[in-house]
Amino acid sequence: MILAKSEVKPLLLVAACALVDADGRVLLAQRPEGKPMAGLWEFPGGKVEAGETPEETLIRELAEELGIEVKAACLAPLTFASHGYDHMHLLMPLYICRRWEGMVKPLEGQTLAWVEPKRLRTYPMPAADEPLIPALIDLL
Numbered sequence: 001m002i003l004a005k006s007e008v009k010p011l012l013l014v015a016a017c018a019l020v021d022a023d024g025r026v027l028l029a030q031r032p033e034g035k036p037m038a039g040l041w042e043f044p045g046g047k048v049e050a051g052e053t054p055e056e057t058l059i060r061e062l063a064e065e066l067g068i069e070v071k072a073a074c075l076a077p078l079t080f081a082s083h084g085y086d087h088m089h090l091l092m093p094l095y096i097c098r099r100w101e102g103m104v105k106p107l108e109g110q111t112l113a114w115v116e117p118k119r120l121r122t123y124p125m126p127a128a129d130e131p132l133i134p135a136l137i138d139l140l
């Protein structure tokens, strides 16, 4: 099928990271009021800016959002999401990271939760994230 130009959704590249603590719990962040998908729980991360690798994006976002320092070598690719939202198609590699420096703090007013793998499904997440959960549970 050929799509008219107005129907083509822009592709949005977002890098996300499952931080896993020493007890095997995963960090989720709640999207704040006023943003699209407010109230849903997501993996920390953000849009890959021009000139960045996904790893550089995560190093920057994890410092800005959580105040931690992560090294590229500690970011292991786990899986990815490819999901069509109304106005864009999201392509989101999900990394896993078990080692970082500093204490995790909610620097952007977001609510954080360290979640046991078996409880991940009780946190409502964006539609793109749902298919990622089995891979994460399998690994942990």
Ligand SMILES: Nc1nc2c([nH]c(=O)n2[C@H]2C[C@H](O)[C@@H](COP(=O)(O)OP(=O)(O)OP(=O)(O)O)O2)c(=O)[nH]1
Binding pocket: 014, 015, 016, 035, 036, 037, 041, 042, 043, 044, 045, 046, 047, 090, 126, 127, 128, 129
């Ligand atoms: N960080 C993150 N973003 C996700 C996840 N799942 C998901 O659909 N997204 C979407 C929400 C946003 O449309 C986009 C991430 O963009 P972003 O975090 O840089 O931007 P935002 O919409 O929160 O707000 P802004 O920075 O543009 O103001 O990816 C996820 O697990 N983590």
